Amino acid sequence: MPLPALRILVIEDNRLLRDNLQALFAAHGFHSEFAADGRSGLQSALAAPPDVLVLDLGLPGMDGLQVCQQLRADADRHIPILMLTARDALDDRLRGFRSGADDYLVKPFAGEELVARCIALSQRHRAGQTHVLRIGSLHIDRRSHSVHRDGQLLELHQTSHDILLALAEAWPRTLTRSELVQRLWGDAPPDSDPLRTHLYLLRQALDKPFATQMLKTVHGVGFRLESDEAPTS
Incomplete structure (x- = not known):
């Protein structure tokens, strides 16, 4: 079965990781867009809601938790959010979920797992919608x-x-x-x-x-x- 052609927005300040994710998503037929800081990423997500938002927790200026909270407050629809972070403590994960994240992936991670989680999130989001x-x-x-x-x-x-x-x-x-x-x-x-x-x-x-x-x-x-x-x- 062919993979869905997802639109994925990545908010990540690490340029090397952004480049790697762009190549990964392109190899799977996804369209990806990128932002290097929380404020511009939030604006992009609100202006053109993606199928999945991959959100780094440690961002300059406005961190991932703040972006997540503001997106949940301002968006006119539910945007699936996958938090991507180097923090693996339980308290950090719980804070992410309380802020509105749907899933959590700790760095370093396997690219195929990230792809699988993005697909699952997009399908879960549509599962409650009438066809x-x-x-x-x-x-x-x-x-x-x-x-x-x-x-x-x-x-x-x-x-x-x-x-x-x-x-x-x-x-x-x-x-x-x-x-x-x-x-x-x-x-x-x-x-x-x-x-x-x-x-x-x-x-x-x-x-x-x-x-x-x-x-x-x-x-x-x-x-x-x-x-x-x-x-x-």
């Missing part, structure tokens, strides 16, 4: 890959389906163009404007047959979905 995403009359079944709107089955090209799924999982947040391109093609996007044709095809299937437009362009920012049902009072 059907519902936004107004739009229903996206992540298990069967079928999409219905107002009870009608939508015929979608695979890339259009992937765009719609990304927007639905981010809803009601707006996804930037760069986030969508990265989600779909990683670091090797097609030439020219890779989204134009696929967004056009998605609009033809998702919006053209219906009275209300769900796929919205946020000019200068990106794209988002808007429910086609009026909010209940």
Whole structure:
């Protein structure tokens, strides 16, 4: 079974370890982003929530415990956090869990164990979610890959389906163009404007047959979905 294409954010101040982790994750088909200090890493995690956050405990300025606590307070969703540290005392691990960490790995560690833990965390996070995403009359079944709107089955090209799924999982947040391109093609996007044709095809299937437009362009920012049902009072 192929590995999931995870987006992993690593907050780690050791440059050599960052380089090693980048090579490790790339070898497994993961997309990884890096921050060298707690404050910039926290901003990155809040702006574009990763599938898994690998968080060093001993960071300059804002340490890993503070980052973890602030992320749990400010994030609009649960981001799985794996704490990565040289501290192996029980008290340190307990403090990490109390701060909101989901898992803990002590340095030095085996790369394959880190990869396995990241996959397990991402799947655990999704385990409590229903496999059907519902936004107004739009229903996206992540298990069967079928999409219905107002009870009608939508015929979608695979890339259009992937765009719609990304927007639905981010809803009601707006996804930037760069986030969508990265989600779909990683670091090797097609030439020219890779989204134009696929967004056009998605609009033809998702919006053209219906009275209300769900796929919205946020000019200068990106794209988002808007429910086609009026909010209940």
